[in-house]
Amino acid sequence: MRFTQDFRAEYLLVVAFFATMPLYSPNMVLFHDGMPFADELMPLFVNVLMASSILAGVAVAWISSRRRDLLFLRVPWVVAGCVLYVGGFALATAAFGLGGSAATVAVACAGVALGAGTLELAVAWGAMLSGFDLRHALGWVAVAMGCASLLQLLLASVQVGVGLAVFFLLALLGAVLPAVRAVRGGIFSGAWGEQAAPLVSRDDDFYGSLGGPTSFLATVRQMAQVLIVPFAGLLMFAFMMGVRKFFVFDVVSAEVLGVVVGAALVLPLCSLRRVKPLLPFIYQVLVPVFVLALIICNSFYRGTFPLFIAAYATYVFYGAMGILALASLCAMAHAREFSPVLIYSLTVACFAAASWLGIFCGTLPPFDADNGGPSLLVVSTCYFAFLLAVPLFGAWHRERAGAGASLLADGRAAGGAAAEAAGADALDVQGRCEKTAERFGLSPRETEILGYLGRGHGIVFVANTLVISESTVRTHVKNIYKKLGVNSREELLQLVDEA
Numbered sequence: 001m002r003f004t005q006d007f008r009a010e011y012l013l014v015v016a017f018f019a020t021m022p023l024y025s026p027n028m029v030l031f032h033d034g035m036p037f038a039d040e041l042m043p044l045f046v047n048v049l050m051a052s053s054i055l056a057g058v059a060v061a062w063i064s065s066r067r068r069d070l071l072f073l074r075v076p077w078v079v080a081g082c083v084l085y086v087g088g089f090a091l092a093t094a095a096f097g098l099g100g101s102a103a104t105v106a107v108a109c110a111g112v113a114l115g116a117g118t119l120e121l122a123v124a125w126g127a128m129l130s131g132f133d134l135r136h137a138l139g140w141v142a143v144a145m146g147c148a149s150l151l152q153l154l155l156a157s158v159q160v161g162v163g164l165a166v167f168f169l170l171a172l173l174g175a176v177l178p179a180v181r182a183v184r185g186g187i188f189s190g191a192w193g194e195q196a197a198p199l200v201s202r203d204d205d206f207y208g209s210l211g212g213p214t215s216f217l218a219t220v221r222q223m224a225q226v227l228i229v230p231f232a233g234l235l236m237f238a239f240m241m242g243v244r245k246f247f248v249f250d251v252v253s254a255e256v257l258g259v260v261v262g263a264a265l266v267l268p269l270c271s272l273r274r275v276k277p278l279l280p281f282i283y284q285v286l287v288p289v290f291v292l293a294l295i296i297c298n299s300f301y302r303g304t305f306p307l308f309i310a311a312y313a314t315y316v317f318y319g320a321m322g323i324l325a326l327a328s329l330c331a332m333a334h335a336r337e338f339s340p341v342l343i344y345s346l347t348v349a350c351f352a353a354a355s356w357l358g359i360f361c362g363t364l365p366p367f368d369a370d371n372g373g374p375s376l377l378v379v380s381t382c383y384f385a386f387l388l389a390v391p392l393f394g395a396w397h398r399e400r401a402g403a404g405a406s407l408l409a410d411g412r413a414a415g416g417a418a419a420e421a422a423g424a425d426a427l428d429v430q431g432r433c434e435k436t437a438e439r440f441g442l443s444p445r446e447t448e449i450l451g452y453l454g455r456g457h458g459i460v461f462v463a464n465t466l467v468i469s470e471s472t473v474r475t476h477v478k479n480i481y482k483k484l485g486v487n488s489r490e491e492l493l494q495l496v497d498e499a
Contacts, residue, residue, distance in 0.1 A: 010177055011140070014125055017174030018148035019155075020089075020167060021122070022049055022114050023352050025242050025359070026152055026256050030167060034160030035096035041107045045092060048111030050356040056119045057349025064341040065216045072120065072341050073127055078182035081120025082175040088113030089171050093164065117175070119348045124178035126344035127187055130333035134278055134467060137330035138270035138323075145323050146263030149256045156253070220346070223338055225469045229283050229390055230328040233321030234347070235354040236383050240318050242358025244372040246311075258315030259322070266323045277464035279331075282324065284391040290317055291384045298377060311373070314380055331467040336445070429454050432496050440483050449476050453489070454496045 020027055028046075032038045060072055071077070092110035095103040132140060151170065155163045181187040224231070246254035274281060294317060297310035329347060333340040361367055366375045433454040437447035452462045459477070463470045486492045 011128065012144070012147075013173050013177045014129070014144050015147045015151065015174075016170040017121060017125055018144055019151040020171040020174055021118060022089075023053060023118060023238075023348070023355055025355060026253060029152075029245075029253070030155055030160070030163050031092070031096055034163065035093070037099035037103060038096045040099070041096055041103055044104065045095075045107045045111050046356075046359065048108050049115050050352045050359075052112045052115030053119060053352035054349045054356075056116050057345045057347075057352065060119065060123070060345040061342050061349065062216050064339050064345065065219045070127075070339060070341055072123055072345075073182065073187055075182045077120055078124050078187070079179045081117045081124065082179040083117070084113040085117030085121055085175045086168075086171055088117055089168065093168075115352075119345060121175055121178055122348045123341050123344045124182065124187060126329065126333060126347075127340040128178065128181065129330050130340050132330050133334050134327060134331035135270045137327040137334070138266060141327040141330065142263040142267040142270075142323050145319075145326070146260050146267075149259040149263070149319075152256050153252065153260075156256075219338070219342070222469050222471065223332070223343070223346070225471070226337075226463075226467060227325075227328050227332055229387070230279075230321075230325040231347075231350070232383075232386065233318075234325035235350060237318045237322035237325070238351045238354035239358040239361075239379075240315070240376070242355040243362045243367060243376060246315070254312055254315045255319070258312070258317075259319035261316045262319030262321075263323055265316070266320050266327075277461065279328065279467065280464050283387075287321075288388055288391060290320075291387050295381070295384055298381070314376075328467065335466050335468045337468040337472050429496070436484070436496050442480065442483060446476055446480050446483070449473065450480055450496075453477065453480070453492060456493075 018024075022028055028042075032042055064070075064072065088110045091106055091113065095106035095110060129137065129140070155166060158166070178187060241255050269278070269282065269286075272278065272281075294310055294314060297306040297313070300306040300310075329343055332338060333343050361375075362372065366372075369375070430451050433451040434447060436442075436454075437450050442450060448466070449462055452465070457465075459470050459473050462468075463473045466473075481487065481492065484492060484495055486495060
């Protein structure tokens, strides 16, 4: 598998953005530990930053759900985000270092600027990486997050002056590329094309079949149906990073080291050769196995080696879950079901809210006992129970629904999908599907789905593979049936065979 597909070397600058993004609390340790007035002003800065990120994220998400264009990826917005991002850090540094009567106002303004700038740059970077499918996104997000965490470890080990100089260089590098790409008119790549303005968040025919924009809450519910489990992992990652700071042997930050090791664990997943969708395998097999191992290790007595391992392996687990979630979001944007503006603005808002909640919970008395270990164990155990319950509920739901619950149900997919999807026969079927799609004027997405249907796959398989909702697949399949003039799966397969 070629990880360089649809990738440009300049995209490695996303490492600089991950290493400086202020919503991720380890990135701000340099300011807190190295600036004379940080202890006094940091709480105000964090509160304003988080509040502005949440409000701006929700507002941008709501606006993008009502529009068919990509307003917030046009040149003025992206350039403004770049200026606010770098300027916000400069203003915060001046306030933390100089103090004085105007420092409070300066810190508040810096928080607002950084909240808005971070949101815009997160949306722009997400749009730039939307050309990656799930496997490529897993590889490159793991590399980017791992390298960003290594940079954080290096910044923590140098003098404050040197660290701040490197930090500002990274902030500038992470902000300037989206602005340059927007000015040149090429912020998108891969599935989204090269021009932002005329693009829509759905295929024109599919958008029309839905009767126009749906309500904001309905859109959010539909997104949750696709990626609720990965997204919950991202929120838990944000929460745990904000609650308490732990250090391995009192030297290395546990959350930063956890992301490095988590990236190393996630990276091989993009090379797995599987006919079936990758995400269900990860969250129904690999993640539950890791969770059970953590539960067993956490069951040992205090002071024992397994419990010591579990304490730090938990941060590795959350680091891996955060990487999986970001890669899944890239895959969702790649699928074009939802606008990347909507996806990443909601992500920024929810991440800021979870991180802010974690910071607040860290000030409560239950998290003071034993450095917060028992309380964090309770929270983690509840999340582990959720991860174990999801595949069980999914299996029960599929069993209850049955194979023939609807016109577009999976039918014969379960029995013959794997065998028919392999070898030269699969290529022959794909060619016949493409000829049929060209003959009847199917859209690119409908052609893609027809290829899966022609190989015997069903609704759930297609949704999991393309990282889109089952309802969206059903809508596309209904349109395919209508355009092809068929009323059943058998008629569709017969038409493909005749091609």
